[in-house]
Structure formats: structure tokens, C-alpha cells
Amino acid sequence: MIVLDNVSFRYSNDTAWVLKNNSLRIDQGEYIAILGQNGAGKSTLVRLLNGLLRPTQGNVYINGMNTSNSSVAELAREVGLVFQNPDHQLFAQTVRDELQFSVKTLEWSAEKQNNAIKETLTQLDLTLFSDRSPFKLSGGEKRRTSIGTIWVRDPSILILDEPTTGQDAVQKRNLASLLSRLQTYGKTIFLVTHDIEFTIKHCPRVIILKEGQIIGDGPTMKVFSNQRIMSEACLFPPQIIRLIWKLQETHPNLSMPNNPQEFTQSIENFLKNQ
Amino acid sequence: MTSLKLLEGFRFLEGQSFMHRVDPRVKMFLALVFMILSLLFDTVYPMITLFCLTFPFIIIAQRVKRWFLTIKSSIFLFLLILTLNTIFLSFSAAVAMCLRLLVLISSFSIFFLTVHPDDLAAALVALKLPYSFSFSISLSFRYVPTLALEVQTIMEAQKSRGLELEKGNLFTRVKNFLPIIVPLVLLSMRRALLVAESLESRGFGTSEKRNFYKQISMSAKDWILFSLLLILLVGGIFIKIMPALIPDGFAWFFQNWPL
């Protein structure tokens, strides 16, 4: 469970506040996305969750641990943070070594380590590359490897900073199914993203950040169909929502579906009633 | 954040002080003079003298705070030098060595704190160095903050997978730098290629003669400072090669403490 209690943050005493008075609660097993303009403070917020940054005011609790009193190494067991650029992370000779390095610090038995590595290679579809150099992989393969370096440590919370940027449609779909699979293992998935279509399709809950403040938090369709929040955050609502709005102009009793799956149903009902 | 703080004293910051307006060539000469003098002598009092001569420039440049950040984050290095030299040489040699480092840091700090990267290029060109050469030098300084930020991100990325940089003996610590250095070098190499391509596509090096946006020229105050520095340099060299010049009562000044 992630709890933010009145958290404010600034990088130093003489700079502006980057996060202002935010409270938030995310339960274990949630699949959640955070959106906001460039510079809104998303990456900063995420760094507060694994102790790389400590709140200037307020407290951050991860599974009951106060991050202000815990080391990054301790927190990294609970919170896995996958950085935006895999090139900031990869350094080893082979993909397998890369995973090995990540589990080395975990005081696991050799058997447990090997099992975790094998499992990660299979789950991330990396078995074929396990003895290849990470630097010779394609962009998508590199990203999978960098997710693997975190996943292999089996954290209960997995945070990904803009994982879909620069990925083609196939890679995005692979990533989506990967993350859904992880969620079925009971992991909390926390995405930082600019990808509205991806969010509406996969994340049941969304948080909107604007200039360091959470201005929207709730079920994705609800938040995305809130015109005030969307225009304040300079976000463009997804097509399906705009379509419903358009139809609502002439058919005021058409209701907004609660999720994309319900969308087809509502349109069918709508057409039947015509 | 230590990596960033270490570089604070070497990062240009816009300013209006006297030191900011001094010709970049003179500031380059200043750094060189103090470097040569600090390497020429190896005892405590001359080093203290040199430091007392460099420090006022930092005060005039109004950059004491920045300079102090650099000194503070290199305290480990100072302690290392102090310990090793005390063990292998003597305490007085160790103190002198620390002071030498202080003088070196301070004099180069004056230069980098007050010389804009563009002025650096202009100064090198004015010294008749080929433009491509001066351009690469100033370009590399331009990338120092970028590099510092990159080191920061890489460190964070590796810490997130359990790497503990502050733990372990000397050997593990050195080994721990591998996951930082490898990505840094690879990223830098990739960027160098990109920058080269981007420069070429903007026509860099197509014509022999080019003009400059910024012109630099020596004013009276620059010549005065230059002359003073020259006198200091020549004086220092004379004393070193002709110790006979030292007046009788002053020999102690150039000797080590009996420790």
C-alpha cells in the first residue's frame, strides 16, 4: 500500500515547490496511471516513492514504512522503479548478467536466484537473448530487459516511468499484456505516461497532476470525461469519450459508460433504441 | 547529489563582478600561473601565500558559496591525501599537498566560474588555435552539466535495483562504479556521434574563414592584472632556481616543518 500524507517537495530551499500538499492512497494490487503535462512533477513523485527523494513536508509510507526513515536499498525491495531510458541502467555483458546483478543484493539462496532469473527470462520473452549483450538489442528488447532487471527482484509495487514512449503498436500490446499478467500476481502497477489511449484501455484508475497538485483522481472514464479536469490539465479526451459527448448533444439520456468494455454495450443499446 | 555539488565550483554562472569582466585570456593565464607556482613549491608557507593570493579573486567574483560547495564535497579527497602523505612522507608535506590541491581547485574555479563557454572559445581562437580545436574544448565544457545530470540519473537507476554505493570496502566501492561508468561512457559516445552529425548537417567547417558573434579585447585593467601575474610568476621561478636570492632571515619560509 502506498500512502502520501500531505506531501510537499522542492529540490532546494531557494527553488519553487515541485509538489504541493498532496495526499493519496493506493491499495495493493491496483493498476493506476498518472498523467500530467511536462514538468508537472510526475517523475519527482515517483522518486519519492522509493526513497531516491524524501518529502520536504509530510510523509510517504510504503507498506507501512516511512520513506524518510528507510534507505533506498530497503525500499527498493518493495518498490521497483523502471527508469524511462534503459540506457541509464544496462551495463553488463549479457542479459542474464544484468538480471544476476539485480538479485545479487537480495540475500536469496542461489537456487532462488536462478529460479527468479529463469522465470523472468521466460515471462519477458527474453530467453533467446539471455546470452546476448544488452547493447545489441532493439529498443523494445532493451526496455523488456530493463523491466526484467526490476521484475526479477519481485517487488510488490512496480513503477514504470513512461514505458510506452517510442514503442510501436506491437510492443505496446506486448507491454500491456505483460503488465496485466503482473497485476494478476497481485502486484501494484503504477504507470507514468502521456498515453491516454493506453491508459483508458488498461488502467482502471487514473491520477492527474498539474503543476505539482493532484487535480483528478478516480476511475479512468470518470476522470477523463470530466471536462474541467481535462481542460485544466491540457489533456485531450480520448475518442470514445468525445463520441459519447457528441451523441449526448442530441440524445441527452445516453449515459457515459464506466469502462471501455461497457462502451460497445452502450452503443449497441443506443442503436437498438433508434 | 554529491556529484553535482562537486562541480558547482566549476560551473559558469552569469554575473556582473569585476572578475566576470576580466578578459578570458587573462583569467586563463591566472589559472596557469597559480598552477605552475603551486607545482613549483612544495612547502607549507608558500602554499598558504598562494592561497591567500587566489582567494580574494573568488571573493571579488562573489562566488565563495559555490567554491565552498566544491571544497566541501572534495573533503574525502583532502583527507585521503592528508593520510597517505602523512604515512609515506611527513605531516608537513601532507599539509602542503592539501594546500596545493586547494590552490589548484581555487584558481581553476575562478576561471570556470567566471568564463562563459562562448568566451572560452573566443579566447582560444584569439590565441590563434584552430577553430575546430577551440570549439571542441568549449563544447566539452558546455556538456559538463549535462553529464552531471546523467551521472545523477544513472546512479538513481542503479540504486533502484539495489546497488548501494556508500557501502562496502574500497574494493567493492570501486567495483560498484562499473554500473555507473559503463552506461555513462556509452551514452556519451552515442551523444558525441549525434552532435557531430548535427554539426555537419548545419554546415560546420564548410568555410575556412568565419566571423564571431562575440569579440574580446584587452582593456587597461586586463593588462594591469596580466602584468601583476607575470611579475608573480617570474618572481616565483627566480626564487626557485636561484635560492641564493632569498634574504638570510627568510629561509625558514621555504622550508618544511620539522614534523
Ligand SMILES: Nc1ncnc2c1ncn2[C@@H]1O[C@H](COP(=O)(O)OP(=O)(O)OP(=O)(O)O)[C@@H](O)[C@H]1O
Ligand atoms: N534534479 C532536479 N533539480 C531541480 N529541479 C528539478 C530536478 N528535476 C526536476 N526538476 C524540476 O521539477 C519540476 C518537475 O519535474 P519532473 O521531472 O517531475 O516533471 P515530469 O512531470 O516528470 O515531466 P515530464 O513529463 O517532462 O517527464 C520541473 O519544473 C523540473 O524543472
Ligand SMILES: [Mg+2]
Ligand atoms: Mg518525467
